[in-house]
Amino acid sequence: MDTSESSTEPQPSAQPQPSAPVEAGPPRVGWRRWAMDTRPLRIPAYRRLWSSTIVTAVGSQLTAVAVPKQVYDITGSSAWVGAASLAGLLPLIVFALWGGAVADTMDRRKLLLITNIGIAVTSLLFWVQAVIGLDSVVVLMLLLAMQQAFWGLNAPARNASIARLVPAEQLPAANALGSTVMQTGQVVGPLLAGVLIPVIGLAELYLIDALALCVTVWAVYQLPKLPPLVGGATRRAGVREIVEGFRYLSLHKVLLLSFLADIIAMVFGMPRALFPQLAAQTYGSYGEGLALGLLFAAIPIGAVLGGLFSGTFSRARRHGWMVIGAVVAWGAAIAGFGLSANLWVAAAFLAVAGLADMVSMVFRGAILLSAATDEMRGRMQGVFTVVVAGGPRLADVLHGTAGSAFGPRTAVVGGGLLVVVVMLGLAAAVPALRRYRI
Template structure:
């Protein structure tokens, strides 16, 4: 779907971002594709993500740590996580409809300000020594509700800021930053807690969000392209989004691809069991840390080398190949008895996940009309948030019944079989190209 420069904030004059393929030679063809950063509006949106990717992880570590310090119970930590998931799902679906009915820049300003205010309240309850788990759970629910409203608008805005041919590169840039934050943020939190204390992590997150609000303020207006006639964002509009997905098979298949990969092939619930039973000779703590870090590290590596794939035009085949590669890597991980081979295989799975994420995101932005992009991103947020949690339940149950290695291997093989069957039965994804 072509993007009009007048509506996207991109310049009509030729820029270095429009350089021909032949101009990227040597190592530049392999490294991260940075063309979207030549677009000032996208650069502002991306720069805000750089700051908050780490800052948000400080709060993500601080909340469960504070809940555990107060209660001494991992069950309460799990309950707090559920308190955040439910409003995230509900408000992401509604937030997609809202993002299609109002200026997305304005919505981003409102929601980022709300998230920042919630971080300040987190800091106040910690610094005053309130020590109330219900208050923490309420604040987490409010914060995740704001995030659910924010995420669809942020993702849907990208297609108005860069041309269609640069959408994979833009998604790779954003996803790499978020994955890097998931690695660096928790490590930074672990270093800072003994030095500055728990409360200050919330304050640092709030300060980072102030930078985000400033960057979003500098974006161009992003009103609905259809004009001011439709301003509703209710249940009917949410249902309309699901009907739109059902009518457009390539969108439906992009969601199914992620569900297949994550629900059937994400074995993180089995990492503690595998660390103890299979890799215990390496040291259970070391094994557990490496297993959890391997997939995000692989995803970051894939993002840094996104120049190798971001210019591909057959987006459907890239998704199919990436999901199959993910399943094969997970199956190999389940068969491995060497910790170092297991880490390599999980890292390769992380690379495949990055490729899949990049092209699934590009399909959602390019195959959907602008008036539906917010709702598509709302459903995408729910799938991304809910899929791994369903996988935790499925793999945890299968691991108890059949053993961790069998459950992991079987899940990976199921991903390969189901994805290839979907691709063979429904050609829409195979045929899709930008």
Template sequence: MDTSESGTAAEAEETEPSPRGRPRPGWRRWAMDTRPLRRPAYRRLWSSTVVTAVGSQLTAVAVPKQIYDITGSSAWVGYASLAGLAPMVLFALWGGAVADTVDRRKLLLVTNSGIAVTSVLFWLQAAAGLGSVAVLMLLLATQQAFFGLNAPARNASIARLVPAGELAAANALGSTVMQTGLVAGPLLAGALIPVIGLPELYLLDAVALCVTLWAVVRLPALPPAGTATVRRAGIRQIAEGFRYIARHKVLLLSFLADVIAMVFGMPRALFPQLAAETYAPYGEGLALGLLFAALPVGAVAGGLLSGTFSRARRHGWMVIGAVVAWGAAIAGAGLSGSLWFAVLFLACAGVADMVSMVFRGAILLSAATDEMRGRMQGVFTVVVAGGPRLADVLHGTAGAAFGPRTAVTGGGLLVIVAMLGLAAAVPALRRYRL
């Protein structure tokens, strides 16, 4: 890890000595490790994530709801998702390069402002009753472009705000908040839409983003590290990021681990078919809701109990074990004829996914130098967003051909075989430790 970045005056003022020494007593050694929250700068970044994790889900529910209300077609809802994916991928890659050449705090201010303005425009079009799918898709594409620029800078900043020994804990805190938003946000949106309506739901998200801006304003300056000399971000700089990944096997393997887990093992495209066929006796609506909720609920539980693993130092083995456990849990869900056992296995998969997220994120932040962290996080954003969408295509096709339970089980087993094969063939991940 590059140690040249550890000493800006702003960071010295914002951080406290790292609490070390004796293990935490009793139940506290199981509970989430909150040491990073003792550092004011990280606490501000994290608090902004708390607000946006729920607020962003309000818009994520409102946009497809409004599109369906206008068109009466689920196909248009799917087209809108694709309209948001392309700009997010493009701008995440470019945004990672930008994050390595500018003050990341300033980039966060610009991009968060852009996301907030887009939310205001969502509110205005809904309040005016415009009823245009084209306008909605354009606004969604714009919002996702700003998100693509924002995410690499936000994630890359963490390593400048907490010491290396707390990176896993910081990732656990952030990932738990995001997963909680995936559960609480849609539930809140579903409860509020009949009461306040779609326009006000967009407005609520815009107001939440203003709180985020206030938190970002109070962050210390995060200029490029002293060794960084590049002051432009183009195709050449993006290509340098990919060459950097190819040269550093542990980074490449951390990405491949996520691709293996998500592409082979994410079965969400089969949940509607499972609910309608396999678990129909339990009630299709109940089954569908439980299947979709199980993964994020498990991830949140894993985050709340992250004190059990966030202090581990063999980060490579933690990733390997978590991905294998994910595959085993997914296979177990596919083999389950009982809805309750399937939900239990999916929740266990959510716990494993949280462990994988925590340590893959820590590897990306600790194994890369600061002048490359933005680009690493840009690729990470693309992998996280693209993997599940590829899985939707693969699992949907396999489910139609072989049946949903066979597709889910087979996908989980493929994860185990592929991850163990990768770990055996390339020892860099097994050997990596903080």
């Protein structure tokens, strides 16, 4: 439970039991104690939700590669690629915040069905425009905006549903399972796209994603109904309800601090905007292409390894300390990366950072699901979606500017050290996060 002194801090909310009894299973011995905790997969409803993620994690990355590739093929300009990426940011922010409010007012299973069908239709439209050779950047940007709007509506409902499907003590394990799949998709998806584009063409990547989303729709259809737990009058999902969500967040320190921890780590310590310059100038002797690919792949690879061995940490009960330690470890690893002149040492530091990020994701997600009441989980997940999507984009601007002014390695080291100092200072000044446990 939460042991902070503030009376406004939430107690971990009571979790509805899964529809079928969940057996404890045999004790984990030997190497099994270190491996991923798979207890949530014994719950049929969660297993269906998680299984659908395996397919879409790869499929969505095919589209994520295909859109910028098609934009570049049409324009020959990286500036247009960046503009197309930004075209999806505002719809994502707006609809994630609104989607969180919607997820608190209607059956989340129904909302997931509607939004997954919308995303699938969008992927199908991507395929159509590519097949007919429309070659319109404007159309691509509009489709991307529509896709991100549906995703913004989908993500809060999907994440908030987990706490209704698994017991509270298994939330870290469930988050580790989901995060590992998503991180694996970020590694496998782009590699698969690179192999498939010369063989089957760009358009078919969109079609594969659309077909994968059909699997997701079927899996969601198999879920139990997830109506709001709070009865009474029908609630709206408007501006007032969104504002109520922010007010709720401001009154509950542990939730606010979990968001601030991610903002600190991502804004000050995510140096991906400097990877091309570092690959060309610092690690160019290894081959610029190899260096760039390795730098981008190292963090997801570390996160996947962290997920595969999440049994080492997923049963921890001091969730606040786990977040603090993970963010500090992230900052230290990023600083180590900035100090590394050897490409392989640099990649190793980034992999350690990815592992730390996995730990942070697991326990920030668990705090969000356990500390927020069910009628607020959708809105909290909406804010979470905005933070996760917006933080790295702010980091791109900050690190790009700092790298130009002070040099890329100085910017990376300074950012990593700043993460460590600010996170430790925040943890010392406000005890709510470090005192939170379940």
